[in-house]
Amino acid sequence: MSLTSRTNNKLQYIFLNSRFIRDKFISHAVKEAYRGCIEENRFPVTFVFIQMPYDQYDVNVHPTKIEVRFYNSNLIHSQILAVLREKLLAADIGVSAKLPAPQHKNRQINEAIAEFFQKNRPIHTQQQIGFQTAPPAKKYQTQYISPGTEYESQPPQKRNFLQIHDSFIVAETEDGFCIIDQHALHERIMYENLCRRIKAGKLESQKLLMPESFEVTAAEADAIRNNTALIEKLGIELIPFGPKTMAIQAFAVMLAKASPLDFIKDLIDLLADKCKNENSEKLLDEVLNMAACKAAVKAGQKLNDKEIEQLLTDKDAFQRAGRCPHGRPTMIKFSKAELEKQFKRT
Numbered sequence: 001m002s003l004t005s006r007t008n009n010k011l012q013y014i015f016l017n018s019r020f021i022r023d024k025f026i027s028h029a030v031k032e033a034y035r036g037c038i039e040e041n042r043f044p045v046t047f048v049f050i051q052m053p054y055d056q057y058d059v060n061v062h063p064t065k066i067e068v069r070f071y072n073s074n075l076i077h078s079q080i081l082a083v084l085r086e087k088l089l090a091a092d093i094g095v096s097a098k099l100p101a102p103q104h105k106n107r108q109i110n111e112a113i114a115e116f117f118q119k120n121r122p123i124h125t126q127q128q129i130g131f132q133t134a135p136p137a138k139k140y141q142t143q144y145i146s147p148g149t150e151y152e153s154q155p156p157q158k159r160n161f162l163q164i165h166d167s168f169i170v171a172e173t174e175d176g177f178c179i180i181d182q183h184a185l186h187e188r189i190m191y192e193n194l195c196r197r198i199k200a201g202k203l204e205s206q207k208l209l210m211p212e213s214f215e216v217t218a219a220e221a222d223a224i225r226n227n228t229a230l231i232e233k234l235g236i237e238l239i240p241f242g243p244k245t246m247a248i249q250a251f252a253v254m255l256a257k258a259s260p261l262d263f264i265k266d267l268i269d270l271l272a273d274k275c276k277n278e279n280s281e282k283l284l285d286e287v288l289n290m291a292a293c294k295a296a297v298k299a300g301q302k303l304n305d306k307e308i309e310q311l312l313t314d315k316d317a318f319q320r321a322g323r324c325p326h327g328r329p330t331m332i333k334f335s336k337a338e339l340e341k342q343f344k345r346t
């Protein structure tokens with residue numbers, strides 16, 4: 001099991017009862033299993049070993065016997081997909097980084113990082129770099145970051161962190177530190193929360209103070225009509241407002257950070273574009289991906305300490321926090337051992 005990837009699937013090796021084979025169904029199952037774990041256009045490097053009774057497939061379909069015919073290829077597909085998914089969920093799919101050899105410029109960066117953690121160890125020096133002491137546990141309330149979080153929040157542990165360039169969070173970990181892409185991580189958290197809520201029924205909605213109206217073409221009106229169930233699941237209420245006009249009457253609480261009008265327009269574009277040739281599960285997944293992206297904090301957005309704390313707490317609560325829904329990494333880990341090596345402390 002690895003997250004090493006290539007731009008083609010040449011490095012996918014499938015062995016059936018120890019015989020090397022090529023198989024489109026299995027390649028497809030592998031690709032599906034890795035969806036959301038690596039970037040869309042990459043292929044994981046994989047070795048798949050399958051053991052199965054010889055009477056379940058035919059080897060005489062290809063002169064070199066590199067291709068076989070499975071009598072129940074759907075079963076093979078679904079089993080490979082299920083096994084890989086399960087393994088991937090349990091695996092640490094985070095990205096670890098090696099620090100570059102300390103040359104002049106790198107050394108300055110490494111020294112700054114080491115100094116940061118040195119300074120932050122004793123509590124009384126925290127003020128020096130503008131840190132607030134963490135809020136007391138009882139006051140600790142989720143603000144907007146995860147209104148839909150359904151697990152019990154633990155009282156936060158004392159953590160050292162720092163937001164840089166209003167886009168990344170440098171956070172101390174048990175054995176080093178990590179750099180988090182705030183948008184990518186929050187996007188993954190939003191996505192997981194949205195999936196849970198949708199599975200349980202629908203997103204909670206809230207009436208807008210003023211309905212927001214927008215014009216629709218005939219095709220867009222069709223897309224809305226064909227997807228009323230989906231739109232309702234998202235906690236969105238649309239009403240006709242005139243011959244070619246609709247109005248948004250209610251919007252999902254969980255998506256409060258997105259502008260309703262902006263969101264609906266993109267949603268309708270997506271529905272009009274995709275609904276003809278996609279199965280409903282895949283369409284819903286795409287919609288949730290879009291929703292997560294729109295409702296997540298953006299790069300360039302200043303976060304307060306509470307919001308960062310919440311993000312870090314949520315990060316620990318999700319198994320798949322290491323990758324955003326598009327498969328990009330959400331964080332890069334650095335080990336303390338590596339730092340010490342670079343600074344010749346060992």
Ligand SMILES: [Zn+2]
Pocket residue numbers: 183187292293294
């Ligand atoms: Zn995004």
